Amino acid sequence: MEVVFPSPQQIMRRAMLHHKGFLMGLSVIIVVTLLTILAPVLATHDPYAQDLGQRLIPPVWQEKGTWDHPLGTDNLGRDYLSRLIYGSRVSLLIGLSVMLIAGLIGTTLGLLAGYFGGKMDMFVSFLVTVRLALPAVLVAVAVVSLIGGSTRIVILVLGLLVWDRFAVVVRASTQQIRPLEYVAAAKSAGCSTFRILAQEMLPNLMNNLIVVATLEVARAILLEAALSFLGMGVQPPTPSWGLMISEGKEFMLFYPYLITIPGVALFLLLLGFNLLGDGIRDVTAPEGR
Amino acid sequence: MRISKHLVLISALALLVSFTAYPAAAGKKDDTLNIALEKELETLDWYFNTAREGIVLSQHAYDFLIYRDPVTFEHKPLLATSWKWLSNTVLELELRQDVVFHNGAKFSADDVVYILNYASNPDSKVKYWTYVNWIKEVKKIDDYKVQIITHKPFPPAIEFLSCAMPIYPKDYYSQVGSKGFGVKPIGTGPYKVVQVEPGKKIVLEAFDKYFAGSPKGKPAIKRIVWRTISEVNTKAAELMTGGLDWCWLIPPDQAAKLAQVPNLTVVAGETMRVGFLYMDAANVSKDAFKDNPFTKIKVRQAMNYAIDAATMSKTLAGGQSKPVDSVCFPTQFGCTGDVTKYSYDPVKAKQLLTEAGYPNGFEVDFYVYRDRPYAEAIVGSLANVGIKAKLVQLQYSAMREKFQGGKVQLAFWTWGSNSINDISAIIDYWFMHTNDDIARDPKVLELLTAASSEMDVEKRKALYKEALQIIASQAYTVPLFTWVTNYCFSSELGFTPNSDETPRFFLAKWK
Numbered sequence: 047m048e049v050v051f052p053s054p055q056q057i058m059r060r061a062m063l064h065h066k067g068f069l070m071g072l073s074v075i076i077v078v079t080l081l082t083i084l085a086p087v088l089a090t091h092d093p094y095a096q097d098l099g100q101r102l103i104p105p106v107w108q109e110k111g112t113w114d115h116p117l118g119t120d121n122l123g124r125d126y127l128s129r130l131i132y133g134s135r136v137s138l139l140i141g142l143s144v145m146l147i148a149g150l151i152g153t154t155l156g157l158l159a160g161y162f163g164g165k166m167d168m169f170v171s172f173l174v175t176v177r178l179a180l181p182a183v184l185v186a187v188a189v190v191s192l193i194g195g196s197t198r199i200v201i202l203v204l205g206l207l208v209w210d211r212f213a214v215v216v217r218a219s220t221q222q223i224r225p226l227e228y229v230a231a232a233k234s235a236g237c238s239t240f241r242i243l244a245q246e247m248l249p250n251l252m253n254n255l256i257v258v259a260t261l262e263v264a265r266a267i268l269l270e271a272a273l274s275f276l277g278m279g280v281q282p283p284t285p286s287w288g289l290m291i292s293e294g295k296e297f298m299l300f301y302p303y304l305i306t307i308p309g310v311a312l313f314l315l316l317l318g319f320n321l322l323g324d325g326i327r328d329v330t331a332p333e334g335r
Numbered sequence: 336m337r338i339s340k341h342l343v344l345i346s347a348l349a350l351l352v353s354f355t356a357y358p359a360a361a362g363k364k365d366d367t368l369n370i371a372l373e374k375e376l377e378t379l380d381w382y383f384n385t386a387r388e389g390i391v392l393s394q395h396a397y398d399f400l401i402y403r404d405p406v407t408f409e410h411k412p413l414l415a416t417s418w419k420w421l422s423n424t425v426l427e428l429e430l431r432q433d434v435v436f437h438n439g440a441k442f443s444a445d446d447v448v449y450i451l452n453y454a455s456n457p458d459s460k461v462k463y464w465t466y467v468n469w470i471k472e473v474k475k476i477d478d479y480k481v482q483i484i485t486h487k488p489f490p491p492a493i494e495f496l497s498c499a500m501p502i503y504p505k506d507y508y509s510q511v512g513s514k515g516f517g518v519k520p521i522g523t524g525p526y527k528v529v530q531v532e533p534g535k536k537i538v539l540e541a542f543d544k545y546f547a548g549s550p551k552g553k554p555a556i557k558r559i560v561w562r563t564i565s566e567v568n569t570k571a572a573e574l575m576t577g578g579l580d581w582c583w584l585i586p587p588d589q590a591a592k593l594a595q596v597p598n599l600t601v602v603a604g605e606t607m608r609v610g611f612l613y614m615d616a617a618n619v620s621k622d623a624f625k626d627n628p629f630t631k632i633k634v635r636q637a638m639n640y641a642i643d644a645a646t647m648s649k650t651l652a653g654g655q656s657k658p659v660d661s662v663c664f665p666t667q668f669g670c671t672g673d674v675t676k677y678s679y680d681p682v683k684a685k686q687l688l689t690e691a692g693y694p695n696g697f698e699v700d701f702y703v704y705r706d707r708p709y710a711e712a713i714v715g716s717l718a719n720v721g722i723k724a725k726l727v728q729l730q731y732s733a734m735r736e737k738f739q740g741g742k743v744q745l746a747f748w749t750w751g752s753n754s755i756n757d758i759s760a761i762i763d764y765w766f767m768h769t770n771d772d773i774a775r776d777p778k779v780l781e782l783l784t785a786a787s788s789e790m791d792v793e794k795r796k797a798l799y800k801e802a803l804q805i806i807a808s809q810a811y812t813v814p815l816f817t818w819v820t821n822y823c824f825s826s827e828l829g830f831t832p833n834s835d836e837t838p839r840f841f842l843a844k845w846k
Contacts, residue, residue, distance in 0.1 A: 096715045098643075098650040102588060121588075122712050194700075194725065281725050283715045293711060299568040300592040 061329040068325025074318025081134045091115075091125035093132040093285045098123050105303050117307055120290070121297060126304075129285040130311055136286040137267045137315060140201055144266035145259050147205025152212020153255065157243050159213070160220025170213065177210045183272060190278040200279045204266050215258050219251050253330040260323030264316045271312055287312045362580035363827045363845045366557040370581040370840070371564040371573070373705070375534060377732050378517030381501050382454050382461040386731055387751055387836065394551075394837055395539055395559070396437075397501030397522035400428060400447070401493060402550045405833035405842075408756060410497055411550045414442065414523065423488040423790060424471075430479040434546045436504045437527040444475045449505035451483070465763040466499045466753065469787070487788035490795060491668070491757040498755045498835075525554045525841040537561040555844035574599055574823055581824040583838065586708065587653035590821035601823045603654040604832035607664040608751040608818035610709070613765070614638060616811050617775035619741040628699070629744055633691035635810035639677035640684035641720045647712055648816035658816045661803045662750075662761060665817070669758035669786070669799035674807035684720040696721025702746045703727065704734045709815075710747055739770035746773075749818060754835035758799050759787055766806065774811035 052060070062068055081088060100123040104111045111118060117126040159170035182204075189203050223229060224247075232246045271288030273279030280286040282293070287308040294304025362369055372388045381393040393399075402413035415428040434442035454461050455470035469489040474482045485492065507521050518531050525545045530538035539559040547553075564570050564582075571589055573579040575596055585593060585601070594601040614629035621627065628634045645658045663670035688696060701717075701724035703710040710726055717724045724745065729737065737743055752760040766772055766779050779802045786798035806812065822832050830843045 094715065094718065096712065096719075098646045098712065101650060121708050122715055124715075196725075277726065277728060281723075282711055283718050296567050296586070296708060297588065299571050300589055 058329055062325070065325050065329055067321040068329060071318045071321030071323070071325055074314055075322060078134050078138065078315055078318070081131050082138050085131045085135055089125075089128035089131045091128040093124060093128040094283055096122045096124060102297070102301055104301070105307070108303070118303055120293065120304060126290075126307060129290060130287070130307060133285040133287045133290060133308065134311070134315070136197065136280055136284060137270065137312075140197065140204070140270045140280075141263040141267040141319075143201045144204040144208065144270075145263045147201070148207075148209040148262055148266075149212050149255070149259055151206070152209035152258075153216050153248075153251075155209070156213040156216025157220055157247060157251075160217040161224055161239075161243060161247065163221075167217070170217065174210050174213050177207075180207075182207045182269060186269065186273055187276065187278055190273060195273070195278045195281055197280050197284065200270055200273060204269055208262055208265060208269070211258050211262060212255070215254050216251055219254050220247055223247055223250055253326070256330075257323050257327045260319050260326065264319035264323075267312070267319075268316060362577070362825055366845075368556050368559045368581060368828070368840060368843070369562070369579050370559060370838075371562045371570055371579050373563070373565050373584055374731050375563045376537075378513065379520045379528065379531065379537070380513045380517040381499075382459070382463060382467075383513050383517065385462050385735070390751075390753055391837055392528075392537070392561075393501045393522075394524070394839055395526040395841065396520055396524045396528050397503070398434075398524050398549070398551075399497055399499070399501055401497040403494070403497035403835075404550070405835055405837070405839060410493055413497075413550060414447070414502055415496075418493070421482070424485045426483040426485070426492060427476070428481050428483065430481065431546065432479050433548075434523050435544050436507070436523050437521045437542055438504065438507060440504045440506060442502070442504075442523055443478050444481045445478075446502050446505045447481050448473045448475045450503050450508065451500060453508075454500065463499065463753075465767060465769065466495060466760070469495070488790045489788060490790055490792075491755070491759055494755055494757050495760075498753050498760075525549070525551050526559060535562070551839070551841050554841040556840060559840055570823075574825075577825075580828055581822070581830065581838070581840075583820050583822045583832075585821040585823050587651075587819075587821060590823060593823050598826045599823055600826050600828075601821055602832055603819055603821050604836070605655045605834045606751060606818045606820050606836035607667070607754050607756070607834070608749050608836060609659050609662060609664055609761070610706070610747065610749040610815040610818060611662045612638065612642070612713070612813035612815070613746045613748055613773055614811065614813070615744045615773045616809065617773050619773050619775070620744050621741075623742045624744060626697070627744055628691070628693060628697050631691045632810060633687045634693065636677065637684040637687035637691070637720065638717070638722075639810050639813050640680045640687065641722070642713055642716050642813055642815070643679040644813070644815045645679065647709060651709055651712060652816055652819055654819040654821070656816050656819045659814045661807060662765065662812050662814050663758045663803070664752060664761070667752065667756055667758045667761070669762075669796055671796075671800050671803060673800065674804045675810075676807075677810070681716075681720050688720060688722075693721070696723060698723040698725065699745050700725050700727050700743070702729060702734050702737065702743050704729055704731045704747075705749065706747075713747065735771075738773075741773075743773075751818075751836050754837055759783075762799065762802065763787065766802070766811075774806070774809070776805060776809065776811070779805050 100119050101121060103115050103119045105118040106113055106116045115125050120126055155170045159167040185207060186203050229246055232242050270279055274286045274288030275292040280289055282289060290308040291305055297304050374386045374388050376388050378384050379392055381389050398414050400415040402411045404411055414431055416431050418426060418428040421427050430444055436442060451470055451473040453459050454467045461467060469485050470483055471486045472484045476482055501522060504521055508516055520528050525542055526539040527542045529540045541554040541557050545553060567586060567589055570582045571593055574582055590601050593599055614635050615627055616629055618627050618630050648656045648658045660672040660674050660676050703726060714724045714726055738746055750761050763783060764771060766774060767783055768775050768780050782798050782802040786795050789795040789798060824830055827846050828843060829846050
């Protein structure tokens with residue numbers, strides 16, 4: 047009689063397959079990613095093509111809707127489905143790039159603070175406190191209104207603003223790992239500080255980092271939408287979900303689909319990232335095994 | 336299942352509460368007309384505010400010397416009972432003797448002399464400078480007779496006196512100044528201003544001592560509560576719930592929907608307003624920007640070719656809106672469409688941009704203060720030829736200040752000419768080398784100066800035509816189309832819109 051113990055990978059795979067939130071989040075994100083990649087194939091119309099003769103056609107499920115424009119057209123006669131599909135590119139581009147910039151800053155600061163402690167820790171904690179004292183939206187609005195909005199600026203401004211969670215989480219985890227034996231072993235083997243940080247600490251922080259990263263992507267996407275809604279983010283006529291909501295605002299009362307469609311899309315994408323983040327946390331946490 | 340029932344009940348209740356909690360401002364019952372206009376008035380002093388709202392207010396709270404019938408456009412006596420030209424430059428006016436101001440002061444020649452001399456003095460820095468600068472001096476002949484001396488012969492003088500230059504009480508105005516007057520104005524008009532809450536509302540009440548025999552007539556509605564609402568959904572919602580009895584500037588899409596609501600009447604009205612894009616050809620913004628593509632005529636022509644004003648007029652503005660080729664309203668004296676025409680041709684636009692050295696277009700801040708959907712359509716059309724116009728929406732007063740300060744390269748303006756049916760009311764304001772002129776063409780100035788004092792009708796027309804032809808061939812502007820405004824009001828209200836874009840509530844009554 048042979049007893050087969052499942053390997054850690056097998057346990058994790060099983061946990062993933064049984065975690066409903068994780069699966070839902072993952073599928074939403076896969077779908078959106080596919081939309082982004084296949085946008086030129088999937089979009090039936092040019093998202094920038096104005097056709098003032100085809101304005102405000104309602105979505106297909108409403109009276110007078112046509113399959114030619116499944117989600118209808120906007121105030122300038124642009125196909126709403128195509129704009130929505132291309133808009134996912136803007137959302138994901140901004141979400142991921144902001145996460146990368148913020149992750150780089152936050153992780154570096156967190157690692158340094160957690161590993162060296164002392165004055166370095168005090169300095170980083172000070173930076174984090176200063177950052178937390180500044181409301182992200184307010185600072186972003188101020189900066190963007192000073193230097194003007196564009197996709198690049200939004201990515202930079204948000205990236206430089208939302209690194210705080212990375213720093214806090216990485217710092218705390220690094221402090222936990224630092225006294226462990228394998229770190230001491232690496233030190234006594236004569237490894238350089240950089241090697242210890244990059245090769246010993248970082249891989250063991252990955253689980254936490256991934257969770258924070260998914261949440262930060264969601265936060266960045268929401269901030270982008272808010273800025274674009276205020277007219278300070280992505281500039282028209284670029285299709286962005288926040289901008290679509292802003293442009294539909296004037297028609298909200300009688301043509302609510304102009305607001306609800308990008309609103310629901312935004313809601314689903316954020317829900318997807320949040321579920322994925324929670325799912326990863328659950329399946330990787332030791333107590334979950 | 337149970338939960339959803341509860342939810343429905345709770346939301347229904349919440350809805351009910353929100354409706355009953357709403358301050359029911361019933362119109363007809365308490366004889367109060369609730370109206371909403373678009374822009375916030377910085378001051379109620381007509382001379383220091385060029386917003387349409389100021390013109391509407393001036394019709395109610397003040398009187399001009401002459402009344403222009405809103406239907407026939409005929410000039411009728413108002414504060415002046417009669418007028419005649421003694422010479423080409425001297426206009427003598429007899430004044431009415433039975434008029435009192437809202438504060439009880441008696442109206443006389445002193446008031447007319449005071450305010451007109453004050454406004455036509457450059458030191459007063461009135462905002463409507465080109466509307467008053469033709470006056471050289473106003474002389475008192477006796478208590479009820481004045482003479483207006485003009486610098487040069489000024490053919491449209493009577494038209495200007497009937498649409499501009501309200502008369503204020505001398506003693507009060509000289510005491511409180513424009514600043515004090517702007518928040519607590521006093522005039523002779525059919526309505527007196529009883530309350531001004533900046534940013535909130537203005538309350539007007541019918542003036543019981545308004546002089547009999549005024550062509551404006553005695554007002555039938557006792558109170559007018561005037562609020563500022565620019566957001567169209569709020570307007571529509573308030574109209575539907577009875578919070579508003581009257582509103583205008585409803586975009587055509589929303590107007591079509593509101594027309595289906597019982598108890599609401601929707602009327603489309605023509606206006607004298609025309610819209611245009613103004614480009615900084617004179618490079619007045621040179622201190623603010625490194626590069627100014629609009630100094631190149633090919634770029635300005637490309638802008639004209641890139642924008643499909645005809646389709647915008649038909650689909651976005653709708654109704655009686657017509658595309659224009661010159662920056663003026665077709666019925667205005669001197670206005671002509673016999674100028675260089677630029678029909679929609681994006682290919683040609685791209686080609687011109689390439690020739691001008693911008694094969695990949697350029698980036699520019701695009702300033703807008705109203706009609707954002709039109710602006711978005713323009714941004715889309717410009718993007719189509721490679722010009723990245725970044726939409727900057729500002730309040731009217733803020734945008735005007737920036738524009739006059741030489742910080743704007745591309746602006747989307749509209750002008751209602753104060754409803755004056757003469758081209759000088761628009762062309763002089765924008766092209767006579769004032770702060771609002773970013774074309775600054777010397778030849779145009781010369782022609783307009785000559786035209787403004789030319790007494791011969793045909794010669795004057797020819798001068799304006801030549802000026803318009805230069806403006807068009809130089810492509811200083813992108814003329815768009817004429818504006819329509821959709822009025823929407825309670826079916827209990829008897830109201831007739833006039834083509835001069837000035838609602839007159841003293842002529843309105845409850846049905």
